[in-house]
Amino acid sequence: xxxxxxxxxxxxHGRVSNKYLYLHEKVRxxxxxxxxxxxKRSIAxxxxxxxxxxxxxxxxxxxAKSPEVIKNSLGKFPNHLANTVLLYDAGTIVCIxxxxxxxxxxxxxxxxxxxxxxxFPIVLxxxxxxxxxxxxxxxxxxxxxxxxxxxxIINFDxxxxxxxxxxxxxxxxxxxxxxxxxxxxxxxxxxxCLGIRKDANDRALFQTAKELDVKYVLSDTFxxxxxxxINTWINAFIKNVDKVYVTIDLDGFSSAYAPGVSAPxxxxxxxxxxxxxxxTIIGSGKLISMDVAEMxxxxxxxxxxxxxxxxxxxxxxxxxx
Numbered sequence: 001x002x003x004x005x006x007x008x009x010x011x012x013h014g015r016v017s018n019k020y021l022y023l024h025e026k027v028r029x030x031x032x033x034x035x036x037x038x039x040k041r042s043i044a045x046x047x048x049x050x051x052x053x054x055x056x057x058x059x060x061x062x063x064a065k066s067p068e069v070i071k072n073s074l075g076k077f078p079n080h081l082a083n084t085v086l087l088y089d090a091g092t093i094v095c096i097x098x099x100x101x102x103x104x105x106x107x108x109x110x111x112x113x114x115x116x117x118x119x120f121p122i123v124l125x126x127x128x129x130x131x132x133x134x135x136x137x138x139x140x141x142x143x144x145x146x147x148x149x150x151x152x153i154i155n156f157d158x159x160x161x162x163x164x165x166x167x168x169x170x171x172x173x174x175x176x177x178x179x180x181x182x183x184x185x186x187x188x189x190x191x192x193c194l195g196i197r198k199d200a201n202d203r204a205l206f207q208t209a210k211e212l213d214v215k216y217v218l219s220d221t222f223x224x225x226x227x228x229x230i231n232t233w234i235n236a237f238i239k240n241v242d243k244v245y246v247t248i249d250l251d252g253f254s255s256a257y258a259p260g261v262s263a264p265x266x267x268x269x270x271x272x273x274x275x276x277x278x279x280t281i282i283g284s285g286k287l288i289s290m291d292v293a294e295m296x297x298x299x300x301x302x303x304x305x306x307x308x309x310x311x312x313x314x315x316x317x318x319x320x321x
Contacts, residue, residue: 111137260300
């Protein structure tokens with residue numbers, strides 16, 4: 001694969017126990033093509049080293065360096081996974097010659113391949129343009145099963161990412177692209193955004209969200225004291241779909257927690273509300289795949305954002321299995 005690199009085992013290091021007490025001791029660095037269908041429950045981490053979409057969207061570039069940084073941070077966390085659960089580093093999809101579209105296609109193929117091999121894929125990025133490729137990887141897998149299953153997208157984000165492409169697609173257009181393609185194919189576009197900020201989306205974007213029947217919770221409501229109401233909305237959304245794809249844009253968090261992102265803001269949400277919502281989503285049994293977007297090591301402070309991403313991943317992998 002032109003847009004693919006094998007996993008780098010040297011990034012997985014930390015305190016040594018020789019008893020698999022840490023995730024760097026648990027992980028198996030295995031090229032994508034060598035992962036086989038497991039007899040055990042299995043998780044595969046896949047990088048998306050591309051920030052061309054961020055550059056096109058006039059954001060701060062640097063997110064292409066994030067997959068290895070997040071993996072390195074995660075490796076130092078304790079391992080509480082059962083011996084019956086496998087954890088793979090499946091390598092990284094990389095952007096070559098600024099060809100974001102080709103990178104998205106390769107990501108789509110890789111996600112489909114992992115799902116076919118009975119993995120739970122977690123993609124680490126990279127610009128939020130990866131959502132377009134990730135979604136199509138899930139869709140291609142479900143279409144191959146010919147069961148007509150519907151996908152619900154839940155996006156933890158300050159931004160709708162529903163911009164209408166002008167010169168080209170970018171990190172701000174993936175869900176608009178998905179919506180328009182869904183319309184052409186005659187299928188429902190099921191999209192829930194949690195943490196939307198009025199100071200981060202113009203009137204045209206709110207109008208587009210209305211036209212596309214996007215469900216969303218504004219940032220002033222996306223707070224822990226409203227958790228019961230938020231969970232009611234999440235459960236109502238999940239009830240109407242067969243599978244759920246979760247994408248977490250780290251720039252949705254307050255810069256107090258996530259300074260190393262493409263578009264930082266002090267007015268974002270907290271990790272606590274995201275963790276509680278993830279418990280609800282995972283508890284539905286419909287989560288099929290997920291990703292973390294917009295980590296930018298170039299602007300991180302003391303590894304805070306990388307540790308936030310790793311903490312979220314640690315919570316997720318220990319909750320689903």
